[in-house]
Amino acid sequence: MSIFSPSEVSRGLTVPMSCTLEYMHCPFCHNADTKVLDSRADEDGVAIRRRRECMRCHRRFTTMESCELTVVKRDGHTERFDRNKVIVGVGKACQSRPITQDQLKELGRKVEEELRASGQAQIPSAEVGKVILKPLRDLDLVAYMRFASVYRDFKDLSDFEAAIEELRQYEKDKNTTLTAGADTATADASDPAAAGKETGKELGKEAA
Ligand SMILES: [Zn+2]
Numbered sequence: 001m002s003i004f005s006p007s008e009v010s011r012g013l014t015v016p017m018s019c020t021l022e023y024m025h026c027p028f029c030h031n032a033d034t035k036v037l038d039s040r041a042d043e044d045g046v047a048i049r050r051r052r053e054c055m056r057c058h059r060r061f062t063t064m065e066s067c068e069l070t071v072v073k074r075d076g077h078t079e080r081f082d083r084n085k086v087i088v089g090v091g092k093a094c095q096s097r098p099i100t101q102d103q104l105k106e107l108g109r110k111v112e113e114e115l116r117a118s119g120q121a122q123i124p125s126a127e128v129g130k131v132i133l134k135p136l137r138d139l140d141l142v143a144y145m146r147f148a149s150v151y152r153d154f155k156d157l158s159d160f161e162a163a164i165e166e167l168r169q170y171e172k173d174k175n176t177t178l179t180a181g182a183d184t185a186t187a188d189a190s191d192p193a194a195a196g197k198e199t200g201k202e203l204g205k206e207a208a
Contacts, residue, residue: 024052024063026056026059026061028054028059029056029059031056031057033056034054037050039051046066049062049064069116069121072122072125073125081112083108083109083111086108086112086132087107089132090104090136090143090147093146093147093150094139097140097142103139107135115127132147133148133151145163145167149163
């Protein structure tokens with residue numbers, strides 16, 4: 001997502017108003033007049049990386065822009081959302097489970113993405129826990145149960161039983177959806193044999 005190409009900059013075209021209005025000091029000479037050369041989303045998609053040039057010293061630098069996400073604790077106290085806290089918290093529930101650090105990082109990324117997509121700047125901590133549960137369920141059912149028992153404050157065995165029943169239903173629904181998808185794909189395809197093979201491959205991938 002480039003606002004204008006570097007060649008346009010070198011030809012000295014006027015900087016769009018939206019860029020000149022952004023107030024960002026040059027880190028070298030502290031001049032407030034900087035222009036944006038290029039804007040792109042960072043790899044996580046949660047921040048915008050902007051390449052800027054100072055209009056006084058002409059040195060270039062990069063800024064990262066993202067909305068500050070705040071978590072509201074149960075006691076009303078607020079703190080900045082920290083993806084690493086999610087990763088550490090979920091990591092505790094994943095102890096001795098076959099889950100890699102990369103999978104945990106990916107879960108943290110998904111959670112932050114979903115929270116940001118909600119469009120809220122302030123998010124109750126209970127909401128963060130709720131958003132964690134879904135990707136964790138797909139990752140590891142035992143870790144999910146451990147995390148849910150703390151987050152949902154399980155009191156006794158009946159709470160565990162209810163959660164296990166939910167999980168059984170979820171697994172059943174998931175399998176039904178996969179099977180239904182396979183039937184449709186085969187019926188619609190002009191070459192049923194080839195389509196069946198293709199679908200089988202996809203199913204194997206999802207199950208892995
Ligand atoms: Zn400067």
